[in-house]
Amino acid sequence: MRILVTNDDGIHAPGLAVLEEIARQFSDDVWVCAPSDNQTGAGHSLTLSMPVRLRKHSARRWSVTGTPTDAISIGLKQVLDSPPDLILSGVNAGANLGDDLTYSGTVSAAMEGALAGIKSIAMSQVMKQERPAWDDRFAAARHWGPRAIQPLLDAPFELRTLVSINFPCRAPEDVQGMRVVRQGFHDYDRSSVIEARDPRGQRYYWFGLDAIEHTPDHGTDLEAIADNCISITPLQLDLTHHASLAGLAQRFEGH
Numbered sequence: 001m002r003i004l005v006t007n008d009d010g011i012h013a014p015g016l017a018v019l020e021e022i023a024r025q026f027s028d029d030v031w032v033c034a035p036s037d038n039q040t041g042a043g044h045s046l047t048l049s050m051p052v053r054l055r056k057h058s059a060r061r062w063s064v065t066g067t068p069t070d071a072i073s074i075g076l077k078q079v080l081d082s083p084p085d086l087i088l089s090g091v092n093a094g095a096n097l098g099d100d101l102t103y104s105g106t107v108s109a110a111m112e113g114a115l116a117g118i119k120s121i122a123m124s125q126v127m128k129q130e131r132p133a134w135d136d137r138f139a140a141a142r143h144w145g146p147r148a149i150q151p152l153l154d155a156p157f158e159l160r161t162l163v164s165i166n167f168p169c170r171a172p173e174d175v176q177g178m179r180v181v182r183q184g185f186h187d188y189d190r191s192s193v194i195e196a197r198d199p200r201g202q203r204y205y206w207f208g209l210d211a212i213e214h215t216p217d218h219g220t221d222l223e224a225i226a227d228n229c230i231s232i233t234p235l236q237l238d239l240t241h242h243a244s245l246a247g248l249a250q251r252f253e254g255h
């Protein structure tokens with residue numbers, strides 16, 4: 001089994017090394033093609049306004065001066081001589097839950113893999129700013145990752161679908177199990193924008209990183225993580241809201 005590993009935190013990110021380790025438990029044909037720099041928040045963007053460079057670090061380890069989507073495209077078209085059986089993206093340093101998904105470069109790399117017809121799994125480790133008592137920030141993903149991937153290996157993935165996995169910010173022995181759940185939504189209070197002034201007196205802005213308070217809906221990824229469980233969520237690339245199609249079509253009749 002050939003596995004292609006990527007991420008959005010960049011080729012030097014510790015979470016990528018964790019995922020390479022996990023991948024090697026399933027195969028000795030593991031390839032890496034990841035962004036050269038941190039691309040967190042890149043979403044599903046594709047670099048169209050500048051050239052993209054490909055750098056070889058070793059025979060099966062490559063980086064791309066672009067987005068996670070660029071890394072998958074170039075990995076599939078330029079680096080690998082035959083397509084992988086599996087794409088793993090992550091392990092992201094931070095959650096990709098609820099409405100985070102469309103901002104996420106980690107999930108978007110797996111989306112790109114799914115569009116290419118390859119079984120693709122995104123993996124994210126929920127984190128807090130302070131260092132946890134159990135020291136290894138990726139402990140839950142490192143320990144539980146192989147157990148979360150194993151049942152997916154022979155599961156059929158429908159065309160243009162993928163799976164996103166989040167590991168709770170707990171020591172491995174405190175993880176309460178794995179739950180297959182739908183995507184939830186945060187309360188929309190993420191938008192704390194912090195204004196400050198640079199040394200020349202000009203305003204600049206940072207998006208706030210404060211924890212988002214919410215009461216998660218039942219059966220969602222947010223609830224699973226709040227309950228110290230691993231969330232496993234199947235996603236689809238078809239963003240159509242099918243229930244709205246007929247009603248909306250009626251409004252266009254005769255126009």
Ligand code: MN
Binds near residue numbers: 040092
């Ligand atoms: Mn990231």
